[in-house]
Amino acid sequence: MNTPIVDFVKKYAESGVSRLHMPGHKGVSVLGVEQLDITEVNGADVLYSPEGIILESENNATEIFKTAHTYYSTEGSSLCIKAMLAIATNGKSKTVLAARNVHKAFLYGAALLDLTVEWLYPEEAEHICACQVTVDSLREKLQLMAELPSAVYVTSPDYLGNVQDIKGLSEVCHSFGVPLLVDNAHGAYLGFLKESKHPIHLGADMCCDSAHKTLPVLTGGAYLHVSRNAPDNFQNNARRFLSVFASTSPSYLILQSLDLCNLELSDGFGVKLSKTAERVAKLKETLRTFGWSLLGDEPLKITVDCLKSGFSGEEIAVKLREQGVECEFYDRDVAVLMFSPCNNETDFECIKKTFLMLKTGRTVDRKFFKFKECVSKLSIREAIFAPQETVDIESALGGICAAPNVACPPAVPPVMSGEVITEDVIRILKYYAIKKIDVVK
Ligand SMILES: Cc1ncc(COP(=O)(O)O)c(C=O)c1O
Structure with missing residues (x-):
């Protein structure tokens, strides 16, 4: 080519x-x-x-x-x-x-x-x-x-x-x-x-x-x-x-x-990819054997359900960092690791070592969210382009959301632009330690 x-x-x-x-x-x-x-x-x-x-x-x-x-x-x-x-x-x-x-x-x-x-x-x-x-x-x-x-x-x-x-x-x-x-x-x-x-x-x-x-x-x-x-x-x-x-x-x-x-x-990428996917699958198996709970089924991603395994995502991110590994994303619940054929043996070994030296066991039940449908008062366009202010979520009840606020960008926002902020919304935002939200003035 x-x-x-x-x-x-x-x-x-x-x-x-x-x-x-x-x-x-x-x-x-x-x-x-x-x-x-x-x-x-x-x-x-x-x-x-x-x-x-x-x-x-x-x-x-x-x-x-x-x-x-x-x-x-x-x-x-x-x-x-x-x-x-x-x-x-x-x-x-x-x-x-x-x-x-x-x-x-x-x-x-x-x-x-x-x-x-x-x-x-x-x-x-x-x-x-x-x-x-x-x-x-x-x-x-x-x-x-x-x-x-x-x-x-x-x-x-x-x-x-x-x-x-x-x-x-x-x-x-x-x-x-x-x-x-x-x-x-x-x-x-x-x-x-x-x-x-x-x-x-x-x-x-x-x-x-x-x-x-x-x-x-x-x-x-x-x-x-x-x-x-x-x-x-x-x-x-x-x-x-x-x-x-x-x-x-x-x-x-x-x-x-x-x-x-x-x-x-066009030049052998498929072969390299298969090898990496096999390695990731093997590492997932090892982690599961050692009691780690994993989420998702994408072949090049490992998402550790840290909370279920007795840790917070933040704790795991720090442990990984101490071993020279920086993960893609973490929050209080999960840590996400993204692989590609460009990762080497050392990367895999460091990750394995970090997880195997931590003792899983104090399992904490994962919280399941039931998202309630929100009521829209303004269109997305009206809300996004409206004059807005940032307020503490405590005082946002009944306000109209201007911009959704989530820890990670592609996520289910408890409330979207134009929708009314309810007690349920505030509860979920608090769970994710989100303290402020942009509301329409
Ligand atoms: C699911 C999803 N869609 C779209 C994007 C935006 O992609 P880009 O950064 O290539 O513009 C991201 C970025 O993180 C994403 O996670």
């Missing part, structure tokens, strides 16, 4: 051309990468109307991911999520049906596009980040809706490694003629497992992947995938809506990284 963006920039950097264009560093090295940091100069193509090296590189990614087209983002999944919402609702109903554990990019996209969101709540949640949607609950909800939504939207995998039944959910969506959009920010690698678990291969119409989260790509590199089975207007509108929300100065460092990743993905 070729790497047209990398080749062009390398040649450009070596040419010694006088850079009478942006960026202001002119290729003079301070960080060490400036020579390779260019802008859309002659021959370097244009990200949202590509005809040259970017299109060629995206076509490589398209072939690898087996999509109708794979679009690059240098502004993460956050950009792709806003674009997905604009594409799916263009000329259609402004209502989207979404599982409640959305990332805040979804909420901001909904605010910018003035969408109405009908929420799918978790039946009973073990953690604030999880919101499993069953085939039956989705079918029932769609049957009850007076007007069908433009799209159903789920996050899978979530931050804890819970994976939704994308195949089942997409079949339900399609039986109603509604497309399924998936926030697959954590699952760019899923298509390279022995049996693909990538949402696009399981029936999703569109999804975003944060390439930078699980593939060897610089922070900010992401994909917007449109499925070969998606409605035609998805592909026709993708670039237009990506460019509505994107910067006009895409990072060529990130583009080169996405370009090089194609080479990596």
Whole structure:
């Protein structure tokens, strides 16, 4: 597989051309990468109307991911999520049906596009980040809706490694003629497992992947995938809506990284991934044998249910740090570890050592949340753009939430923008040691 963006920039950097264009560093090295940091100069193509090296590189990614087209983002999944919402609702109903554990990019996209969101709540949640949607609950909800939504939207995998039944959910969506959009920010690698678990291969119409989260790509590199089975207007509108929300100065460092990743993905990545997934599975087994309780079923993530094993997530994060390991996320209940083929033997050993030297046993029962449906007084757009103030949650009762407040961004917020703050909401926020909340003035 070729790497047209990398080749062009390398040649450009070596040419010694006088850079009478942006960026202001002119290729003079301070960080060490400036020579390779260019802008859309002659021959370097244009990200949202590509005809040259970017299109060629995206076509490589398209072939690898087996999509109708794979679009690059240098502004993460956050950009792709806003674009997905604009594409799916263009000329259609402004209502989207979404599982409640959305990332805040979804909420901001909904605010910018003035969408109405009908929420799918978790039946009973073990953690604030999880919101499993069953085939039956989705079918029932769609049957009850007076007007069908433009799209159903789920996050899978979530931050804890819970994976939704994308195949089942997409079949339900399609039986109603509604497309399924998936926030697959954590699952760019899923298509390279022995049996693909990538949402696009399981029936999703569109999804975003944060390439930078699980593939060897610089922070900010992401994909917007449109499925070969998606409605035609998805592909026709993708670039237009990506460019509505994107910067006009895409990072060529990130583009080169996405370009090089194609080479990596087409050259034995699946084999490396299988080995890593096997290692992670083995480590999970060892931890379970030693009494640790784990959550989620994502192959490259270990989520330790610390509380159930007698510790807080904070305690485990400190113990891991003492052994030279920094985890992805922790709160009072859980600690999340994310792996990739770039992790080495030492990483695995340090993690194993840390957990095996701690004695599990003082089990504490996990708290299950029953999220109550909240009442909306303002639209998401009105609440997000309204004048607001930050107040102690003690004095927020009866107020209208301006911005949701959760410990971890893609989680089920006890209350969303525009909704009324109840005693139940305050109780859950307190459990997560959240002391302040933004309310509409
Ligand atoms: C589930 C989920 N969706 C979307 C995002 C946003 O991704 P990015 O940082 O690539 O913009 C994140 C980031 O943490 C996430 O966890």
